[in-house]
Amino acid sequence: xxxxxxxxxxxxxxxxxxxxxxxxxxxxxxxxxxxxxxxxxxxxxxxxxxxxxxxxxxxxxxxxxxxxxxxxxxxxxxxxxxxxxxxxxxxxxxxxxxxxxxxxxxxxxxxxxxxxxxxxxxxxxxxxxxxxxxxxxxxxxxxxxxxxxxxxxxxxxxxxxxxxxxxxxxxxxxxxxxxxxxxxxxxxxxxxxxxxxxxxxxxxxxxxxxxxxxxxxxxxxxxxxxxxxxxxxxxxxxxxxxxxxxxxxxxxxxxxxxxxxxxxxxxxxxxxxxxxxxxxxxxxxxxxxxxxxxxxxxxxxxxxx
Numbered sequence: 001x002x003x004x005x006x007x008x009x010x011x012x013x014x015x016x017x018x019x020x021x022x023x024x025x026x027x028x029x030x031x032x033x034x035x036x037x038x039x040x041x042x043x044x045x046x047x048x049x050x051x052x053x054x055x056x057x058x059x060x061x062x063x064x065x066x067x068x069x070x071x072x073x074x075x076x077x078x079x080x081x082x083x084x085x086x087x088x089x090x091x092x093x094x095x096x097x098x099x100x101x102x103x104x105x106x107x108x109x110x111x112x113x114x115x116x117x118x119x120x121x122x123x124x125x126x127x128x129x130x131x132x133x134x135x136x137x138x139x140x141x142x143x144x145x146x147x148x149x150x151x152x153x154x155x156x157x158x159x160x161x162x163x164x165x166x167x168x169x170x171x172x173x174x175x176x177x178x179x180x181x182x183x184x185x186x187x188x189x190x191x192x193x194x195x196x197x198x199x200x201x202x203x204x205x206x207x208x209x210x211x212x213x214x215x216x217x218x219x220x221x222x223x224x225x226x227x228x229x230x231x232x233x234x235x236x237x238x239x240x241x242x243x244x245x246x247x248x249x250x251x252x253x254x255x256x257x258x259x260x261x262x263x264x265x266x267x268x269x270x271x272x273x274x275x276x277x278x279x280x281x282x283x284x285x286x287x288x289x290x291x292x293x294x295x296x297x298x299x300x301x302x303x304x305x
Contacts, residue, residue, distance in 0.1 A: 102146040
């Protein structure tokens, strides 16, 4: 393979006619230019330059290679310029995998902001559970993943995946109005209740089984809003994270705080190889701001007494 630095030396000599002038153009000594040319001749097995009095003259082979060098170096310069622009410009396509609550509570604001502030960026969203999201990210099918990571059912991050915590999301016990439990309780005191949980295979379902060994939920429902309707109908109780709750809880349900507080981390992950991409940095900022907005709102949610 022909070295680009040696092609630059040949192109400079072809353009300026002398090793001295070529060296000045390349910001190196005439000796360094001569060495590059000698190495290029050994690389190609051809005589590229011959003396013509005090000047140098390209041979026929030298002219052929110099013509190609100009095109090659021009293409390289364009590529470097495009890459430099890419590093400073949020552009291209960014696809995010996210768990259901994040899709509803975090991504609308974050994606809207990204597209508004960075018109050269196109965005996409895939709703998946965190295990699927990590796998899609690791395989390169998505660019980022927003994950819910419960300490008692912690995720395993593969090598090459970077992640940062956006914050904590606390879960409360939601019970029917008039239920025997009120104020503050423990999970152990609620262990004999009739439970409504996420679907089997969901990390929230996995978490519940780990913190309450032996519990067997009667209802397996993916959407937290549907869980709330079942609770309001008096069919059971559920642990619902605050980010997942609507701004105003429906009538017929009541919040019971659990101690110690059950909580999950909301995590943003991407591949190490794409860490320097401007779109990744912009998305991290937008999602961080979205989480702060959403978590502030969740702390002031209106709940029926």
